[in-house]
Amino acid sequence: MNALREKAYVDFQRQGFPTRKVEEYRYTDMEEVFAPDYGVNLQRVQFPVNPHDIFKCSVPNLSTSLYFMVNDLFHNSVMPKTQLPEGVVVGSLCQQALEHPELLQPYYGRLAKTEADSVTALNTMLAQDGLFIYIPKNVVVDKTIQVVNILRSDVDLMANRRVLIVLEQGAQAKVLFCDHAMDERSFLATQVCEVFVGENAHLELYDLEATHLQSRRVTNTYVRQQSYSTLNMCTITMHNGLTRNTLEVDLAGQYAETHVNGCVVADKQQHVDNNTLIRHSVPNCQSNELYKYVLDDSSVGAFAGKVLVVADAQKTVSNEVNANLCASPDARMYTQPMLEIYADDVKCSHGSTVGQLNEQALFYMRQRGISEAEARLLLKFAFVGEVIDSIKLETLRDRLHYLMEKRFRGELSHCEGCKVHN
Amino acid sequence: MLEIRNLHASINGKEILKGINLTVNDGEVHALMGQNGAGKSTLSNIIVGHPAYEVTTGEILFNGKDVLAMSPEERAHEGIFLSFQQPVEIPGVSMVNFMRAAVNAKRKYQGQEPMTAGDFLKLMREKRKLVELDSKLANRGVNEGFSGGEKKRNEIFQMAMLEPTFSILDETDSGLDVDALRIVAEGFNLLRTEKTSALVITHYQRLLDYLKPDIVHVLIDGRIVKTGTPELALEIENRGFDWIREEAGL
Numbered sequence: 001m002n003a004l005r006e007k008a009y010v011d012f013q014r015q016g017f018p019t020r021k022v023e024e025y026r027y028t029d030m031e032e033v034f035a036p037d038y039g040v041n042l043q044r045v046q047f048p049v050n051p052h053d054i055f056k057c058s059v060p061n062l063s064t065s066l067y068f069m070v071n072d073l074f075h076n077s078v079m080p081k082t083q084l085p086e087g088v089v090v091g092s093l094c095q096q097a098l099e100h101p102e103l104l105q106p107y108y109g110r111l112a113k114t115e116a117d118s119v120t121a122l123n124t125m126l127a128q129d130g131l132f133i134y135i136p137k138n139v140v141v142d143k144t145i146q147v148v149n150i151l152r153s154d155v156d157l158m159a160n161r162r163v164l165i166v167l168e169q170g171a172q173a174k175v176l177f178c179d180h181a182m183d184e185r186s187f188l189a190t191q192v193c194e195v196f197v198g199e200n201a202h203l204e205l206y207d208l209e210a211t212h213l214q215s216r217r218v219t220n221t222y223v224r225q226q227s228y229s230t231l232n233m234c235t236i237t238m239h240n241g242l243t244r245n246t247l248e249v250d251l252a253g254q255y256a257e258t259h260v261n262g263c264v265v266a267d268k269q270q271h272v273d274n275n276t277l278i279r280h281s282v283p284n285c286q287s288n289e290l291y292k293y294v295l296d297d298s299s300v301g302a303f304a305g306k307v308l309v310v311a312d313a314q315k316t317v318s319n320e321v322n323a324n325l326c327a328s329p330d331a332r333m334y335t336q337p338m339l340e341i342y343a344d345d346v347k348c349s350h351g352s353t354v355g356q357l358n359e360q361a362l363f364y365m366r367q368r369g370i371s372e373a374e375a376r377l378l379l380k381f382a383f384v385g386e387v388i389d390s391i392k393l394e395t396l397r398d399r400l401h402y403l404m405e406k407r408f409r410g411e412l413s414h415c416e417g418c419k420v421h422n
Numbered sequence: 423m424l425e426i427r428n429l430h431a432s433i434n435g436k437e438i439l440k441g442i443n444l445t446v447n448d449g450e451v452h453a454l455m456g457q458n459g460a461g462k463s464t465l466s467n468i469i470v471g472h473p474a475y476e477v478t479t480g481e482i483l484f485n486g487k488d489v490l491a492m493s494p495e496e497r498a499h500e501g502i503f504l505s506f507q508q509p510v511e512i513p514g515v516s517m518v519n520f521m522r523a524a525v526n527a528k529r530k531y532q533g534q535e536p537m538t539a540g541d542f543l544k545l546m547r548e549k550r551k552l553v554e555l556d557s558k559l560a561n562r563g564v565n566e567g568f569s570g571g572e573k574k575r576n577e578i579f580q581m582a583m584l585e586p587t588f589s590i591l592d593e594t595d596s597g598l599d600v601d602a603l604r605i606v607a608e609g610f611n612l613l614r615t616e617k618t619s620a621l622v623i624t625h626y627q628r629l630l631d632y633l634k635p636d637i638v639h640v641l642i643d644g645r646i647v648k649t650g651t652p653e654l655a656l657e658i659e660n661r662g663f664d665w666i667r668e669e670a671g672l
Contacts, residue, residue: 360510364564367470367506368524368580369498369531378523382514382563 001097001108001127001162008114008124015118027302027334028244028273030119033216038158038188040126041071064146064176065090071151071159071189072129082143087136090145093162094129103134107166111194111222117246120220123160123192130162130191135171137198144174144393151181151189151215163193167201169226174204174393181211191219199226199253204392205233207245208400213268215241220248227253234391235262235274236400238407242271249278251285251313262291263387265380265407266299266331273302278320280313283343287317292387293324294380294408295331306338307350313343320350325383327357327376377408423448423619424469424588429480431468438464440644442480446588449616453630453655454623456641457663462623463507465641466590469621470504471497484588498524499531503586505577507593512564517576520564521546521583528584549582553609570597578609585613589620595629607632627659640666647672 017034018025065082067090068075074092089096089103097104114121135141151159167173181187197203209217217240225231237243249258264272278287293301303322324333337350357379365375384404391397429442438461446452456462468475469482471494482489484500492500512520525545526536537545546560553575565573574594581589591610595603607629610620622633630638630652638655640648642663647670648654658666 358510358512361512361515363472363494364506364510364512365520365524366494367498367504368520368584369495369527370520370523371495371527372493374523374527378515378519379512382512385514 001094004109004114004124008121011114012118012121012125015121018118024117024246024275024304025244027304028242028271030218030244033188033218033242033244036156036186036188038186039153039155040158040160041073042128064144067131067145067147069131069147069149069161071153071157072127072161074129074131084143085139085141087134088139088141089132089134091132092129093132093164096132096134100134103166104132104164107194107196108164109194111196111224111248111250112192112220117220119190119218119246120192123162123190123220126160127162127192128160131164133163133165133173133175135167135173135201137168138170139168140172141174144176144396146176146178149177149179149189151179151183151187151211153183153185153187156186158188159190161189161191163191165193165195165203165205167197167203167229169198170200171198172202174206176206176393176396177208179207179209179211179217181215184212184214186214186216187211188216189218191217193219193221195221195223195231197223197225197229197231197256200228201226202230203232205231206391206393206396207233207235208238209236209240209243210238211240213241213270217241217243217245219244220246223247223249223258224252225249225256225258227255229253229256231258231260232392233258233260234387235260236387237262237264237266237272238403240266240270240272244273245275247274247276249276249287250281251279251287252281254282254284257286259288259390261289261387261390263384264291264293264295264301265384265404266293266301267296268299269297270299272300274305275302276305278305278307278318280307280309280316280318280343283312283314283316285313285316287319289320290387290390291322292384293322293333294327294383295324295333296327298328298330298332300332300334302334303352304334304336304338305350306340307348309339309341309343309346309348311342314345316343316346316348318346318348322352323383324352324354325357325380326354327380377405380408381405423485424621425483426469427481427483429465429468429482430478431464431475431480432478433464433475437478438475438644439468442644442646444639444646446619446621448619450619450637451614451633451635452619452621453633453635453638453652454621454641455625455638455655455658460641461644462641463592466504466592466621466623469497469590470494470502495527496531498584498586499528501587503581503584503589505574505581505589505591505594507596509565509573509577511566511568513566515564517560517562517564518543518546521580524580525583545583549579552582552612553578554605555579571599571602574598574606575602575609578606578613582609582613587618589618591620591622591624593623593625595624595626600628603628604632627655630655642667642670642672
């Protein structure tokens with residue numbers, strides 16, 4: 001991890017914090033995000049916390065292998081009892097780098113280019129720990145690996161997390177991240193996540209954020225997929241302060257398939273910006289992207305999604321949709337679907353919509369005796385339902401339906417189950 | 423049951439209804455006929471409180487209560503139901519959730535506990551049979567991908583679930599083949615009691631053959647210009663509306 005810091009520092013020096021003048025960051029004021037004073041835990045002080053005391057999984061019956069990260073620190077003291085298949089590693093990135101440098105070295109920092117993005121440069125420069133998931137060749141991990149990220153501090157805090165996920169050839173895994181903020185402090189969490197999906201490997205990756213209004217989250221996720229691999233990814237912002245998610249997927253092996261979906265529910269002053277790039281680097285790959293936003297009050301949403309098809313990537317099939325619902329007159333949505341195609345034998349589509357709740361449907365429901373508030377709720381719920389239904393993990397899907405309903409009823413400002421919020 | 427007095431109404435500033443007077447008593451079925459654009463759908467939309475229409479003068483009383491002061495959902499709870507001419511599709515809202523919300527909202531209004539899931543599904547099954555609605559449709563989104571006939575059957579199914587005392591059928595026969603028309607009409611007839619009444623808007627005699635209205639009204643240019651027995655509908659079927667226009671001096 002140290003090997004890359006110096007170059008990262010130089011790259012960061014050169015770029016500085018991103019401003020709105022940088023095309024990729026035009027919808028989110030990153031200067032404001034990074035402006036406040038945050039403490040950084042350089043001394044690696046352990047925050048006295050037992051995650052099991054404060055966290056009960058809100059996805060019951062999921063029976064996951066449960067791990068905790070507190071701020072940017074992997075929590076070794078509470079490891080799950082479950083036995084993972086032989087050779088599988090789930091643990092502290094820092095520790096694994098010392099114990100198994102041969103596993104990390106071929107991957108760490110290979111996708112997250114510090115010269116291309118200053119947040120990635122900053123994270124590479126500062127990150128001291130994080131998570132490493134390694135699934136060896138042809139190993140199938142049945143149990144979902146759930147990682148709960150808890151922000152916990154008595155002072156305003158900046159945490160820089162680093163995640164590396166490697167699925168070797170033929171490996172299969174399901175990974176669920178849950179982001180929470182515990183204390184009523186201001187938090188800034190940056191995360192750089194590198195994901196390698198080997199040949200014929202299959203990964204389901206879910207990222208659920210349920211933090212609070214004082215949270216700032218900036219994540220950069222970089223994925224590379226090899227031949228015949230599949231990725232099913234869903235990024236859900238259920239409750240937050242300000243969130244910026246960058247996702248880059250590189251389809252680097254033929255016949256790879258990627259499904260990246262997302263859904264956002266925002267109200268009050270919340271701000272959510274998803275910036276995605278799907279690069280078809282070789283022929284015969286397929287990509288599907290569906291992002292849906294429901295914005296209420298004076299929340300702001302942004303989606304910029306580019307699908308890039310290079311000259312050689314013939315027979316690419318790609319479909320990108322961003323649909324948005326502005327449920328109040330003050331909510332704002334910026335949407336920018338982009339297609340950049342250099343091949344001539346492809347099937348690509350992209351589209352976006354911004355609309356209000358269907359007045360006819362509202363009236364139809366009211367005529368049947370359903371109150372206006374309830375009718376609005378049913379329509380919003382139905383709108384995001386399409387994304388949630390795309391989740392393959394059944395128990396998570398069912399739970400999300402339940403949590404979404406509570407979210408829309410205003411009964412959920414945090415993921416249920418964290419005692420500290422009650 | 424329903425009493426409309428000197429009702430004037432407009433949409434986007436254009437006057438559509440120009441003084442409607444209509445009284446429907448318990449147990450009666452009234453037919454409302456008229457050419458396109460006469461104001462039939464406007465009248466039905468106003469009775470159920472569609473926000474696009476503005477009532478300029480007049481009043482509507484339902485069992486003595488002022489309907490125009492009520493929200494659309496209150497009118498529904500009081501027992502007013504509209505079978506829509508073009509039922510809207512609501513993708514993603516399942517028929518089950520939709521109906522449960524509607525049934526329980528009415529129960530709450532009447533001071534009753536919500537139905538248990540078991541009782542509710544039993545009720546759904548029972549009422550579905552009435553209009554031969556496929557169970558597969560009940561699991562879909564509201565009207566989502568339904569054919570024209572299925573949408574109309576679904577309207578009568580909802581009517582059966584909600585048991586209104588006053589129903590408006592707005593061209594429920596349009597777009598139906600003869601078999602579907604029979605199913606819808608028979609379903610409606612099974613729901614009739616001495617305490618329920620209805621206003622049936624139609625262009626065709628065929629539906630009225632099944633429903634056997636007590637009274638037939640003719641609406642022209644926003645006014646009811648003729649009221650008569652069921653034979654009036656037959657005469658319109660044969661002769662059209664022009665003779666009524668002439669008779670009324672329009």
